[in-house]
Amino acid sequence: MSLSPPEKIAEQARSLLNVEVAGESAAAAGGTEVVYELRDVHVHYGQALAVGGMNMRIHKNVITAIIGPSGCGKSTMLRTLNRMNDAIPGFRLTGEVLYHDRSIYERSIDPVEVRRRIGMVFQRPNPFPKSIYENIAWAPRILGLRADLEERVENALRAAALWDEVKDRLKQSALGLSGGQQQRLCIARALAIEPDVLLLDEPCSALDPIATASVEELMHELKRDYTQVIVTHNMQQAARVADRTAFFSLNVENGSRSGVLVEYDTTKKIFTSPGDQRTADYIAGRFG
Amino acid sequence: MTTTSSPSTTLLGAEDLNLRRRRLTDRLMRLSATAAAGVAVAVLAIVVGSVVIKGASALSIPFLTQNPAVGLGAVGGGIANAIVGSALIVAVGTAMALPLGILIALYLTEFATPRTAPPIRLVLDLLNGTPTIVIGVFIFGLLVVSHSQTGFAASIALAIIMLPLMARTTQEMLLLVPGDLRNAAHALGVRRWRMILGIVLPSALGGILTGAILAVARAFGETAPLLLCDSVFGNTTSLNIFGTAIPNIPMDIYRYSESGFPTDHARAWGAALVLIALILVGNLSARAMLARQRRRLAGR
Structure with a gap:
């Protein structure tokens, strides 16, 4: 493919996506309150820089998508938001991650408490080998949310649009559910402890298109109550669900590769008139 | 460019000799490996078979229910x-070894650093390889010499023998618990020990019991x-594990086979049959449980 002017790339991107770009109004609609503010965040594993140059604000009740090629630090970025990286040997973070204006990497902050407030859904559905009911009820019971536990379980399953499918078999093993159901169960499990934010790490990559659609629909519904950040390698998905999109790219310097935040804007802007050539190339399917 | 000594390759021609030799070697290797596997099966079959044949005549309801x-x-x-007596000694030994073994395994999988885990695994493997007579002598010197033989001394010796087995198998089973499950529990803001008690141990329970x-x-x-610790005992059932030696099956086999009376020899074979049957049943049920456990953890 010959090099095209940016306008042409944007045109291609639109036709390639062939979907309605979400969130034209959302950035203006709800997303004024800042939930996360990242100030010059760099993440190292040992000596190697994994991802750097992260300056961005994540807004309340908005879906923020993180896109970019493999190895660009999308998941690492997501996991810095709830301190899931802490367990990885050699993990080091510089800069500031402010959550409602408080730095979550301060010494006085308990990472367990951070994770308690910020729910997470993983790439592969990972229900516990317990009953459907116990999958949801386990964490609230431990975390002292014992009152009206059954109601809490029902609400979580309803919020995850799973209640009607499982209400008659709550005592059966969660491993008997289909992949899409398992992933919605995992979302319900995260919602049951009433987090403020929901982080989704490629939640649909192990799902078929129908299950993917059900999860995406669910994300739209959860927008009213939750701030969501989704990592996805699927650009169409970002365009479908996200109000704002951050594009990460790979920097190759002296043979070492590290991720970098290239561009962060409304999804519409990123997909129709990206400000950076690398974003335009990625959107147009030129690499990654 | 230099040419090699092997003839030029054609599909049916020059290399035939070489090909035949290689095929022969291949067949020979396969045959000897298969034969070796056959020998293993044969040895077990001969041992079990002779015990069954010679022990079956002694076996009867009174043999199992009378002193x-x-x-x-x-x-x-x-x-x-x-x-x-055997059941009692082993039960007390298990009660000591199992909790300790599980805790060691938990330390190895959940808390040990890459620097502390290997030496502890090595120690367990060395302990596992220690001749049991050495462990027996150790307990003999520690508990029997100044006092007397007791069932409890035997229990401790058996506990030491069981400990590395239980710790290692439990550790292997804990490693089988998918990291995804740990992540899920972590992300829910649950404390580590709660995750271990609520998710990791229950997920591995079948495997842990198998190892046990x-x-x-x-x-x-x-x-x-x-x-050394538990061989001088009477003809009656004794539960006084701390005070006296407790009758047990291995010593019965040993004593009866040393005796000059043919009736005692029959008893030795009978006792051997009972022992081997107990161990076989234990092994097979453990294997069945293990298979179930693996399916449960993998079959998602």
Whole structure:
């Protein structure tokens, strides 16, 4: 493919996506309150820089998508938001991650408490080998949310649009559910402890298109109550669900590769008139 | 460019000789490996077969439910006291080894650093390889010499033998618990020990029990430590584990086979059959449980 002017790339991107770009109004609609503010965040594993140059604000009740090629630090970025990286040997973070204006990497902050407030859904559905009911009820019971536990379980399953499918078999093993159901169960499990934010790490990559659609629909519904950040390698998905999109790219310097935040804007802007050539190339399917 | 000494390759021509030699070697290797596997099966079949043939005649309901007949060369009686005694000694030993073994395994999988884990695994493997007579002598010197033989001393010796087996199998099973499950629990803001108690241990429970059963089956047949710590006992059932030696199956087999009376020889074979049956049942049920456990963890 010959090099095209940016306008042409944007045109291609639109036709390639062939979907309605979400969130034209959302950035203006709800997303004024800042939930996360990242100030010059760099993440190292040992000596190697994994991802750097992260300056961005994540807004309340908005879906923020993180896109970019493999190895660009999308998941690492997501996991810095709830301190899931802490367990990885050699993990080091510089800069500031402010959550409602408080730095979550301060010494006085308990990472367990951070994770308690910020729910997470993983790439592969990972229900516990317990009953459907116990999958949801386990964490609230431990975390002292014992009152009206059954109601809490029902609400979580309803919020995850799973209640009607499982209400008659709550005592059966969660491993008997289909992949899409398992992933919605995992979302319900995260919602049951009433987090403020929901982080989704490629939640649909192990799902078929129908299950993917059900999860995406669910994300739209959860927008009213939750701030969501989704990592996805699927650009169409970002365009479908996200109000704002951050594009990460790979920097190759002296043979070492590290991720970098290239561009962060409304999804519409990123997909129709990206400000950076690398974003335009990625959107147009030129690499990654 | 240099040419090699092998003839040029054609599909059917020059290389035929080489090809035939290689095919022969291949067949020979396969044959000897298969034969070796056959030998293993044959040895087990011969041992079990001879025990069954020679022991079956001694086996009867009274043999399992009665204490030994009193008197040299006496007819009748059974080994009930030894079955009860063996079960008691092994049960007490298991009660000591199992919790400790699980805790060691938890340390290895959940808390140990890459620097502390390997030496501890090595120690466990060394302990596992320690001759049981050495463990027996150690307990003999520690508990028996200044006091007397007790069932409890035997229990401790068996516990030491079981400990590395239980710790290692439990560790292997804990490693099988998918990291995804740990992540899920972590992300819910649950404390580490809660995650271990609520998710990791229950997920691995079947495997842990399997390891325990295998270790118990091994302990049932251990003879060397019992020879030193628990071999002088009477003909009655005794539960006084801290005060006296407790009758047990391995020592019965040993004593009866040393005796000059043919009736005692029959008893030795009978006791051997009972022991081997217990161990076989334990092993097979453990394997069945293990298969179920693997399916449960993998089959998602």
